[in-house]
Amino acid sequence: MKKYLLLLSCILFFTSCTSVDNRLNIENVEEVSTFASNIENLLSELEFLKLEVLKLNSSKPPIQRILNEADAFWIRGNLDQTNLQLERALRISKNEGPIYLRLAHLRIEQGLNKEAKAFAAKGLLINNLSNWERLLLNVYFQHDNS
Amino acid sequence: MKISLRHFILFSLFLLLIILFAFISLINSKVTNKLDGVLWTVPAKVYSRQMVIAEGIEINKGMMIKELSLHSYIKKSLPNNPGDYSFKNDSLSIFLRGHEDQEAGLFKVNFSKDKVVSIKRSDGIKLDLIQLEPLAIGGMFPSHMEDRLIVNWHQVPESLIEILLSVEDQTFFEHHGLSLKSILRAFYQNVLAMDIKQGGSTVTQQLAKNLFFSSQRSLSRKLQEAIAALLIEFHYSKEEILLAYINDVYLSQAGTRSINGFGLGAEHFFGATLKNLEIDQLSLLVGMLKGPSLYNPRRNPERALSRRNLILDILEQESIISSTQNVQMKERPLGVVSPKFRSETKYPAFHDLVRIELNENFKDSDLRTQGLRIFTNLDPIIQESLAKSFKKTKIELIKKYGKSLEDLEGAAIVVDSRNGEIRALLGSSSPNSFGFNRALNAVRPVGSLLKPFVYLTALKDYKRYSLSTLLDDTRLTLNLPEGGVWEPNNFDKKFHGIVPLHQALWDSYNIATVRLGLDIGYEDTIKVFNSLGIEKEIPNYPSLFIGSFEMTPIEMIQAYQTIASNGFFTPLRAVREIRGIGNDLAFSYPYKIEQRFRPEPIYLLKFALQQTFVRGTARGFSKKEIKRFQTWGKTGTSNDQRDSWFVGYAGDYLVLIWLGFDDNRESPLTGRSGSFQVWKDFIKSINPIEFKDNRRELARINNEWVDLKDGLLSGQDCKNSISVPFIKGSEPLVTPDARKKCRVKEKIPENSIMDKVRKILEDLTE
Numbered sequence: 001m002k003k004y005l006l007l008l009s010c011i012l013f014f015t016s017c018t019s020v021d022n023r024l025n026i027e028n029v030e031e032v033s034t035f036a037s038n039i040e041n042l043l044s045e046l047e048f049l050k051l052e053v054l055k056l057n058s059s060k061p062p063i064q065r066i067l068n069e070a071d072a073f074w075i076r077g078n079l080d081q082t083n084l085q086l087e088r089a090l091r092i093s094k095n096e097g098p099i100y101l102r103l104a105h106l107r108i109e110q111g112l113n114k115e116a117k118a119f120a121a122k123g124l125l126i127n128n129l130s131n132w133e134r135l136l137l138n139v140y141f142q143h144d145n146s
Numbered sequence: 147m148k149i150s151l152r153h154f155i156l157f158s159l160f161l162l163l164i165i166l167f168a169f170i171s172l173i174n175s176k177v178t179n180k181l182d183g184v185l186w187t188v189p190a191k192v193y194s195r196q197m198v199i200a201e202g203i204e205i206n207k208g209m210m211i212k213e214l215s216l217h218s219y220i221k222k223s224l225p226n227n228p229g230d231y232s233f234k235n236d237s238l239s240i241f242l243r244g245h246e247d248q249e250a251g252l253f254k255v256n257f258s259k260d261k262v263v264s265i266k267r268s269d270g271i272k273l274d275l276i277q278l279e280p281l282a283i284g285g286m287f288p289s290h291m292e293d294r295l296i297v298n299w300h301q302v303p304e305s306l307i308e309i310l311l312s313v314e315d316q317t318f319f320e321h322h323g324l325s326l327k328s329i330l331r332a333f334y335q336n337v338l339a340m341d342i343k344q345g346g347s348t349v350t351q352q353l354a355k356n357l358f359f360s361s362q363r364s365l366s367r368k369l370q371e372a373i374a375a376l377l378i379e380f381h382y383s384k385e386e387i388l389l390a391y392i393n394d395v396y397l398s399q400a401g402t403r404s405i406n407g408f409g410l411g412a413e414h415f416f417g418a419t420l421k422n423l424e425i426d427q428l429s430l431l432v433g434m435l436k437g438p439s440l441y442n443p444r445r446n447p448e449r450a451l452s453r454r455n456l457i458l459d460i461l462e463q464e465s466i467i468s469s470t471q472n473v474q475m476k477e478r479p480l481g482v483v484s485p486k487f488r489s490e491t492k493y494p495a496f497h498d499l500v501r502i503e504l505n506e507n508f509k510d511s512d513l514r515t516q517g518l519r520i521f522t523n524l525d526p527i528i529q530e531s532l533a534k535s536f537k538k539t540k541i542e543l544i545k546k547y548g549k550s551l552e553d554l555e556g557a558a559i560v561v562d563s564r565n566g567e568i569r570a571l572l573g574s575s576s577p578n579s580f581g582f583n584r585a586l587n588a589v590r591p592v593g594s595l596l597k598p599f600v601y602l603t604a605l606k607d608y609k610r611y612s613l614s615t616l617l618d619d620t621r622l623t624l625n626l627p628e629g630g631v632w633e634p635n636n637f638d639k640k641f642h643g644i645v646p647l648h649q650a651l652w653d654s655y656n657i658a659t660v661r662l663g664l665d666i667g668y669e670d671t672i673k674v675f676n677s678l679g680i681e682k683e684i685p686n687y688p689s690l691f692i693g694s695f696e697m698t699p700i701e702m703i704q705a706y707q708t709i710a711s712n713g714f715f716t717p718l719r720a721v722r723e724i725r726g727i728g729n730d731l732a733f734s735y736p737y738k739i740e741q742r743f744r745p746e747p748i749y750l751l752k753f754a755l756q757q758t759f760v761r762g763t764a765r766g767f768s769k770k771e772i773k774r775f776q777t778w779g780k781t782g783t784s785n786d787q788r789d790s791w792f793v794g795y796a797g798d799y800l801v802l803i804w805l806g807f808d809d810n811r812e813s814p815l816t817g818r819s820g821s822f823q824v825w826k827d828f829i830k831s832i833n834p835i836e837f838k839d840n841r842r843e844l845a846r847i848n849n850e851w852v853d854l855k856d857g858l859l860s861g862q863d864c865k866n867s868i869s870v871p872f873i874k875g876s877e878p879l880v881t882p883d884a885r886k887k888c889r890v891k892e893k894i895p896e897n898s899i900m901d902k903v904r905k906i907l908e909d910l911t912e
Contacts, residue, residue: 062203088198
């Protein structure tokens with residue numbers, strides 16, 4: 001009898017152990033999935049942000065022309081050429097929110113979050129930004145803190 | 147065994163055939179190896195930045211005209227040829243020569259003051275921007291110094307082929323490498339002259355000769371050349387042969403550099419791309435083939451002109467041009483521009499820096515052979531103006547201080563503070579020769595140039611320090627750990643008592659600065675040095691705070707760049723991008739940026755450094771000029787005046803000047819009497835366009851009137867007062883009784899609802 005009781009208690013012990021394990025696992029999965037969905041949201045936000053940034057135009061025709069060239073390279077996935085065009089635009093005018101926003105997003109795509117933040121911070125020092133540009137620049141400024 | 151004569155002849159013939167076969171195979175392998183592989187070693191070309199004229203931007207017109215002349219654009223009343231321009235009534239008409247990113251043609255640019263109002267093509271079409279061709283400033287050459295610019299079939303104008311074949315080889319498309327008619331004609335002429343006077347070579351034979359043989363004239367060489375020509379024709383198409391010829395021909399010598407191929411010939415003699423040359427210009431180049439030295443248009447313009455006109459006559463005979471065109475073209479001058487650079491480069495010191503940057507990513511052998519095109523950030527006008535100011539000021543200094551300054555050396559660097567691009571660099575007092583590059587390699591004591599970094603460390607800690615914090619500039623005696631004492635002294639050998647922090651900086655007081663440094667401590671100061679971009683090991687002894695520390699000019703301007711760009715660290719760059727022969731992007735050096743400081747303490751520091759111009763060691767600019775260029779800067783003088791430094795900012799340009807002797811002897815120059823004079827002359831000569839401060843006002847900055855002596859609150863109407871920026875919360879709180887009357891608080895208008903809404907929005911997005 002004692003033997004059976006011992007066996008039963010052992011089975012119960014192991015079952016409980018496994019059930020505890022299972023419970024823990026379920027919780028982990030939940031955490032992971034929440035985390036994953038957060039990342040997913042974050043990524044989708046970046047895509048959303050990019051679309052918003054690409055919509056921003058310059059009121060200066062030569063800058064806008066260069067931004068169009070940059071965007072065309074960007075759509076084709078040529079990040080180096082996109083960067084060259086954006087730098088070219090920046091040489092012509094240093095006070096354009098749309099250029100800094102594009103540079104900030106481009107740096108994120110290039111995996112350079114610290115630089116993205118710095119471009120956003122530099123953009124935020126410009127006086128004549130629209131509120132929307134300022135808000136977006138703030139999002140990039142806080143991006144790697146989030 | 148008896149060998150019959152017949153057998154002997156047969157055997158000899160057989161042997162001869164084998165030798166001939168081996169001989170032909172040898173030449174054949176030479177031909178295919180050379181023409182199938184990399185045809186030529188093509189040196190990398192180095193270019194300046196391109197000048198962009200864009201609608202709505204401001205351009206310094208004086209500088210623009212100077213740049214046009216550097217590009218060999220010629221002022222005409224009616225510009226109708228590539229390279230012509232006119233400038234009347236704020237309107238520029240320019241016939242651009244064109245390049246890959248810019249079509250050639252006539253353009254009209256209208257200005258209103260310095261602003262570009264409109265750009266139109268000659269057909270009236272409105273444009274956003276036009277670009278001048280980049281200026282070739284140097285190259286990376288193989289030891290034989292053979293230089294060329296490879297062109298492809300699409301870059302060769304049809305008229306060049308027509309002229310070339312009319313003059314050099316009329317039956318090119320009919321023969322198979324040799325032209326019997328030409329050979330017989332040459333043979334007849336040579337027999338008449340009893341010497342080898344004339345060649346009957348086809349273009350293919352000339353190519354064979356240029357590629358494989360010496361210029362020695364002998365029958366055996368002629369035979370080899372003929373075999374090689376036949377083999378070339380056997381292996382390659384007519385187009386391939388012509389293109390190889392066009393890229394290969396020798397045209398001229400420029401210093402140690404040999405100019406080869408029509409592509410480079412076009413750039414060297416006309417400053418233009420081959421595709422954009424006119425028939426008369428092409429005729430001149432083709433005419434030069436007969437005797438590159440004899441018909442060199444720069445050395446022998448008359449001979450070159452008659453040779454060109456002779457070619458034009460041939461073109462008329464061959465009905466390539468009409469007789470009217472012939473007459474018109476003969477009236478044109480040769481149109482040759484002065485050479486951009488003769489030997490390796492026009493700007494050796496800048497070239498050193500380009501080489502250093504490139505060596506990190508490219509093998510030296512690739513740079514010398516792969517035909518890369520290196521686009522740099524050099525602004526040729528800034529570079530030329532810098533060299534001119536340097537030379538001019540040195541002459542003035544010699545006049546003032548005597549002949550001991552004749553071997554005074556120096557270095558200078560100009561950086562575009564917006565993005566860290568290096569616009570100009572001088573490494574010695576003789577800017578056109580290679581040698582010790584002081585801008586990059588002279589490690590010198592920096593003196594007071596280091597002080598702003600100590601003050602920045604203090605201002606970062608705004609709860610402890612503001613610009614009006616009082617510092618002690620009385621006698622200081624320090625016991626050194628290794629024994630002995632050190633007593634820092636001021637430049638004027640005086641003690642100044644208790645002084646506000648900003649004054650200690652603009653008057654560059656040593657004792658107050660050492661006390662401040664010791665108060666902050668080495669650790670925090672060194673951290674700030676590192677954040678500014680100083681990467682070398684920094685010692686921790688008290689004289690560090692007043693600059694008994696050695697740096698090179700380039701290291702120093704790197705640190706100041708972080709201040710100029712409001713706390714953003716950006717590695718300085720000489721090179722922008724590198725392209726391959728087919729214009730594909732091979733490599734680029736992107737704008738890197740990292741925020742190292744908040745903008746507020748930098749703002750305060752710049753304010754104090756601007757005071758060096760208003761009332762400190764850099765006086766000499768009018769208030770209007772200071773405002774116009776937003777100047778600020780710092781002088782530096784090392785012990786016994788062995789080094790004279792100045793770093794200053796004006797209208798986006800950050801400029802560093804160093805003067806001193808290579809043997810480190812004492813000089814009569816201080817930072818102010820030496821380097822600052824070069825700086826001043828340079829800034830006045832380039833006259834930067836008005837600095838438009840489009841920065842947002844920093845929300846955490848408050849301006850307060852304070853007393854110049856005690857640093858306590860004062861008022862606009864009080865004597866000896868100054869309006870000083872403070873980080874909110876660091877303002878002085880006390881107004882001495884004597885100043886209460888003259889300190890009238892400015893009336894702040896009541897906020898409208900919209901102001902309040904704006905404030906809330908701003909706070910939200912701050």
